[in-house]
Amino acid sequence: GENVEQHPSTLSVQEGDSAVIKCTYSDSASNYFPWYKQELGKRPQLIIDIRSNVGEKKDQRIAVTLNKTAKHFSLHITETQPEDSAVYFCAASTSNSKLTFGKGITLSVRP
Amino acid sequence: NAGVTQTPKFRILKIGQSMTLQCTQDMNHNYMYWYRQDPGMGLKLIYYSVGAGITDKGEVPNGYNVSRSTTEDFPLRLELAAPSQTSVYFCASSRTGWEQYFGPGTRLTVT
Numbered sequence: 105g106e107n108v109e110q111h112p113s114t115l116s117v118q119e120g121d122s123a124v125i126k127c128t129y130s131d132s133a134s135n136y137f138p139w140y141k142q143e144l145g146k147r148p149q150l151i152i153d154i155r156s157n158v159g160e161k162k163d164q165r166i167a168v169t170l171n172k173t174a175k176h177f178s179l180h181i182t183e184t185q186p187e188d189s190a191v192y193f194c195a196a197s198t199s200n201s202k203l204t205f206g207k208g209i210t211l212s213v214r215p
Numbered sequence: 216n217a218g219v220t221q222t223p224k225f226r227i228l229k230i231g232q233s234m235t236l237q238c239t240q241d242m243n244h245n246y247m248y249w250y251r252q253d254p255g256m257g258l259k260l261i262y263y264s265v266g267a268g269i270t271d272k273g274e275v276p277n278g279y280n281v282s283r284s285t286t287e288d289f290p291l292r293l294e295l296a297a298p299s300q301t302s303v304y305f306c307a308s309s310r311t312g313w314e315q316y317f318g319p320g321t322r323l324t325v326t
Contacts, residue, residue: 136313147317200312207257
């Protein structure tokens with residue numbers, strides 16, 4: 105089955121700097137790649153997603169890039185703010201019914 | 216719309232007891248999911264459903280059962296609770312099977 109990995113497990117950046125979080129996946133048939141943000145004690149929330157026929161997608165301060173050849177995709181957050189501090193999960197899917205999630209990365213934005 | 220709702224929010228069970236975690240969505244979504252989230256381990260799929268009357272196993276189904284008699288409801292049943300089932304349980308739903316929307320979660324402790 106699909107295997108999704110996120111490294112590192114924690115990332116700390118200074119407020120205003122950019123943060124890049126990378127995920128790798130194993131199944132070349134995967135064609136949908138969402139990113140979820142989970143604040144402490146809250147539910148995961150979808151923040152951006154990308155399909156395999158697109159290389160990049162942007163929404164205000166966040167963007168996702170996909171490299172199908174290397175089987176990795178990345179979340180880019182520009183002009184980070186303290187409210188960006190959270191756990192970020194990537195996921196991958198080969199069909200429109202199941203997602204395989206990574207273990208998550210804890211992003212800390214230092215004021 | 217209330218979105219995805221889950222009850223209870225917290226529960227403590229003794230080993231060997233059983234219980235049902237409730238999940239309801241009012242968005243008329245066909246796809247519904249149950250995940251468990253353990254610290255540092257991401258989200259693991261327990262069971263999912265692509266429509267009323269249809270359910271299928273996910274990655275970690277042992278010790279759990281589900282049913283889907285209506286579009287709105289997708290209860291998760293724990294029989295003979297074990298300490299290994301201590302976790303936070305999230306229900307999610309999706310219209311298309313791609314973007315998933317999560318409920319607030321149920322924090323379960325088995326002692």
